[in-house]
Amino acid sequence: MVVHKKQIQTGTLGKALALLDLIATSREPLRFIDLLHLSGQPRGTLHRQLSHLLEEGLICLNDETGTYELGIRLLNWAALTWSRSSLRQVAEPFLKSIHDRTNETVHLAVLRGERVVYLDKVESRQAVRMHSQIGNTSPVYCTGVGKAMLSVLEDKTLEELAKRIEFKRYTEHTLANASALLLEVNDIRVQGYAEDREEHEVGIRCVAAPIISAKGQLQGGISVTAPVFRLQVGQLEQWQLWVKETAQAISAQLATRMGPYA
Amino acid sequence: MVVHKKQIQTGTLGKALALLDLIATSREPLRFIDLLHLSGQPRGTLHRQLSHLLEEGLICLNDETGTYELGIRLLNWAALTWSRSSLRQVAEPFLKSIHDRTNETVHLAVLRGERVVYLDKVESRQAVRMHSQIGNTSPVYCTGVGKAMLSVLEDKTLEELAKRIEFKRYTEHTLANASALLLEVNDIRVQGYAEDREEHEVGIRCVAAPIISAKGQLQGGISVTAPVFRLQVGQLEQWQLWVKETAQAISAQLATRMGPYA
DNA sequence: TGTTTTAGTTCCAAATAATGGAATTGATTT
DNA sequence: AAATCAATTCCATTATTTGGAACTAAAACA
Known part of the structure; x- marks a missing residue:
């Protein structure tokens, strides 16, 4: 972090x-x-x-x-880590709320080095099975939450991180190198949200936004993910707003009630 | 272990x-x-x-x-631990099967010191949320799986372990001391299964059986848990058999296909 | 059966890292 | 501005880790 x-x-x-x-x-x-x-x-x-x-x-x-x-x-340690994570505790009701509105999969994630670690997930039918996501990681450069989180980092930090990434093509839309990533992060900074346009998996899109602390430090990110075939016209535009709002609401709440165990 | x-x-x-x-x-x-x-x-x-x-x-x-x-x-480590656990992998279909028959909560657990650690869970409506159980611990002396697992240990090991336990009364049925526990474990050894008769939580009962390796070493245990109000007459007697059979089937399978990652 | 190979364990003098008390810096309160 | 409290740095002493070699156990081979 x-x-x-x-x-x-x-x-x-x-x-x-x-x-x-x-x-x-x-x-x-x-x-x-x-x-x-x-x-x-x-x-x-x-x-x-x-x-x-x-x-x-x-x-x-x-x-x-x-x-x-x-x-x-x-x-055992992980169970404690998870249950006490202040970010997770604060975010939980917000994740549920956005899931109720979208009826698609919602993720909460944090940044660890050059990878994204999933902290929580609210899914359609099935609730979370551990193997599904929690504690698992994805590359930062081809996930919505990953790119959203990068957009909060300072330029220098970001560049150093981008330099360390080993880019691997998952789909034809995967960002292929550091400069493409930096360029995209710039857009994300302006928009306030990130998109994953089938960059990690064909047929899967998502919108994501970063969560920050009172001091502006990166805390994590949330995303809504959906299969392309289920997307209505204008749907992602709607979700963008919700994801941004929700991430800001979580940030605001974090600023108030900090610390785990509360 | x-x-x-x-x-x-x-x-x-x-x-x-x-x-x-x-x-x-x-x-x-x-x-x-x-x-x-x-x-x-x-x-x-x-x-x-x-x-x-x-x-x-x-x-x-x-x-x-x-x-x-x-x-x-x-x-992150925990996610890997969980997904690769050979015991969990082998047990998974068996847990599902016994859940299909009982329609009640099924647990897979292992012994760690004087506590039981839950490795997996199959639940009625909700699938597993991490906070529900996985990685969480319970005292060994007042849970079905705990007592079932103790019954596999050698006398000396068992006595030393029992000596280290700090007994705490959760309900009026909780075993209150080491000698009561040792006595009960003796019965379990004869029967091949353990019961939890509202010893940890009022209104909750369970039956459990131990899983062993080819060499007879303790590997873990499984249990079926249900609220008393939902229990039919003779139901636990039926489940006993299933739990014993299932635990033995898992033990047998472990003996064949050992090692994680398989 | 005895022999060889391979895998795993133990040993101990030399090299490295941890210790902990005291001094220093930084932040908050009076 | 002084005093208090919290956190960090320093460094000679002490304890742990290191790693090559010798040893033991178990399996593969003759």
């Missing part, structure tokens, strides 16, 4: 979490020997690091296969 | 996570000064530890209130 003034060396903790991330992001189940190659750490070091992660419940060892999985303690 | 052979000193990582847990489990938002008192660490040490957690995205600092909140990175 906040951009770092200076890079801090996180020492032992950083190394342990890098290892955890390796396990978390691998698409294959990993054994000791795999981690040995992937991490590039010496045997002794890796062994102790894994012992510590294991002991702390951040990972667990599958007895049958000898592979490491993510631990249940992470789930 | 697995009981430790020996206690390992987790050093720096352990200290950092203890601090994270302090923030996670506090019912009040905490500022630096609060953490200074709570943690008992010297100023310099605490400051560096917080900087590291902050830098790693495990916590974030609320600019307006100066209080620390849990970070989004935890949510």
Whole structure:
């Protein structure tokens, strides 16, 4: 959320979490020997690091296969993170309200590095299943909320972030490079809302707006998403207004009632 | 899940996570000064530890209130933990099946220390909202799944665990001490299933059974929960069978197709 | 069955990071 | 402007981590 003034060396903790991330992001189940190659750490070091992660419940060892999985303690922390998130708490009724009016999927998301993390979702029939979205991430440059959030960042921050992005084409409309993104963000700044015109998935469009704090700091964003075939003429124009209004209402509310646990 | 052979000193990582847990489990938002008192660490040490957690995205600092909140990175890890859990993947269709037959809430849970952590849930109308259960915990001694899981542990492990529990009366039926619990677990071992007779919440009953690995190691448990007013005569007796059968079917399936990501 | 290979664990002197008290800076109140 | 309180920085001391090598366990091979 906040951009770092200076890079801090996180020492032992950083190394342990890098290892955890390796396990978390691998698409294959990993054994000791795999981690040995992937991490590039010496045997002794890796062994102790894994012992510590294991002991702390951040990972667990599958007895049958000898592979490491993510631990249940992470789930527990996440449940607390979610339920206490002040942004989420404040936004909840607003998300419901906009969903009632649009009857389409509404997302609440925050920015984390070059990716968007979904914090909440209100969906048509089905309510949220965890696997659907919460805690999952998407690239910032081809999602409505992503681009909306970028529009709040300062130029310098934005440019640095854009430079770090690895652009990948998901559809023919996906923005293909940093300059195209910066150009589009400029438009978004003027309009106050962002659109996703089938940039991430063919047949899916959305409108989104950023949420800011009293001090103007980026807090997150909301979006309404719909399949193209269900869109009426002028519908997105209507939703634009609602999304902008709602994001501003959430921002205003955040300024009043801050802090979690309230 | 697995009981430790020996206690390992987790050093720096352990200290950092203890601090994270302090923030996670506090019912009040905490500022630096609060953490200074709570943690008992010297100023310099605490400051560096917080900087590291902050830098790693495990916590974030609320600019307006100066209080620390849990970070989004935890949510992201949890989403991966959940979606890849081999137990959850294997259990999913079985949970649906038993829900179709009972039309009541079905839970999948695992044991973590003296508490039960919910891994999945299939509910009547509403599908899962994260806040409903996933990642949340309950005491082991007054839940159906909790007692069912205890029944798989070895005597020594069980007794040590029971000794560590702080018993709290939730209803007049709550088991009040370790010996009552051990006695009940003995019955469960014979029957192969556990009951919760309004022990956690008045008006709520459930039946549960444990899931084990090929080697007989405890993997988790499932339960069917219903409000007393909706229960027909002989209904729990029917569900007992289903829950036992289903838990065994999951155990069998686990033995075949192990490992996450499959 | 014994041998080889591979995977995982333990050890310990050297290198690195964490510690914590004190001094400093910054913000808020009187 | 002074006083109070909160947060941050500094650095010599202390504790932990590091990593190569030796060791053990288990599986694959002969």
